[in-house]
Amino acid sequence: MELGPINSTDVEQVAAFLGAQLRSGVSAAAWSAAMAQRWVDDAPNHGFLLRRGEEIVGAYLAFYSEREIDGRVERFCNLGAWCVLEAYRSHGLRLIRAMLAQRGYTFTDLSPSGNVVALNKRLRFTSLDTATALVPNLPWPTPSRGMTITSDPAVIGAALSGRDRQIFHDHQTAAAARHILVTDGDESCYIILRHDRRKRLPIFGSILYVSNPGLFHRAAPLISRHLLVRHRVLATLAELRVVSRRPPASIMLRNPRPKMYRSDHVAADQVDYLYSELTSVAW
Structure with a gap:
């Protein structure tokens, strides 16, 4: 049984393995495209694999990125899909141990x-507070009061600047990321x-990033209608840690989906959902 990193030469075989073994509706081509999404030039691998002879029997994907936090560059490793054939499940822990053995992430x-x-939890991961509000998206006419909203990539790319422009550029080809820009005079919300x-x-529709929570809430009716009409999203899932407060006319989920992280020096409120499987894999 061979344990090793997923290198560029392994991508197609790993993608075929995940496409065949996971019941996620994600094709081998989509897994391959997700692994091709690289946000740092010196990413050490695409995760780790288990191979028996020439056959892949397990894989654990990883997505690497860097962020500036409190004036310092922090390296992130997002753990993606984890799949091991039933007959080799006893070896599955070798994959996560290899992942976590990488220092500095x-x-x-x-x-x-x-x-x-x-x-x-046994591996010292901490749960994020994922309290989530469900907001029904309604087709009622909504006066814009001078606000505009668009999902046009050309318009969004031309309007953004600074960090948001870099985020947009980095996620233009991310398969699961949908981009929206709201403007109100000199203010904008990406x-x-x-x-x-x-x-x-x-x-x-799950909100992954909001650049201006204040404008997001002021424009809530406009955003709701846009998501329904343009994106066919009947209800929005808004984590309070992402949108800052509970939207009006929303319902709090009883059992929001868990999210976790492990770090010696990054706080929970400094962890976001960008540069991850959530933006790269549409399941």
């Missing part, structure tokens, strides 16, 4: 499921969301 797991949450499923219903 803040690790995030933004879609842990089942027993992974309990395992992560929003990234992804289409999401709940109980197999693909009618939800």
Whole structure:
């Protein structure tokens, strides 16, 4: 049984393995494209794999990025899809141990499921506060009061500047990222969301990033209508840590999906959902 990093020469075989073994609706081509999304030139790998002979029997994807936090550059490793064939499950822990053995990273797991949450806790991961409000998107006419909203990439790219422009540039080809820009005079709010499923219903949109929470809430009716009409999102899932406060006329979810991270020096409020599987893989 061979344990090793997923290198560029392994991408197509790993993508085929994930496409065949995971019941996520994500094709091998989509997994390959996600692994091709590189945000740092010196990323050490695409994760780790288990191989028996010539056959891949397990894989754990990783997405690497760098952020400036409190004036210093922090390196992040987002843990992505984890899949091991049933006959080799006893070797699965070797994958995560290899991942976490990489020094100098803040690790995030933004879609842990089942027993992974309990395992992560044993591995010193901390749960993020994912309190989530569900906002029905309604088709009522909404006066814009001078506000504008667009999902046109050309318009958004030309209007953004600074950090938001870099975020937009980095996520233009990320398969799951949907971009929206609201403007009100000299103010703007850049929003990234992804289409999401709940109980197999693909009618939800999860907010991943909001640059200006104040304007986001003032423009809430306009955004709600835009998501319904333009993106076919019947309801928005808004984590309070992302949008800053509970939107009006919303319902708090009883069991929001968990998200976790592990770091010796990055605080929970400094962890975001960009540069991750959430923006790169549309399931």
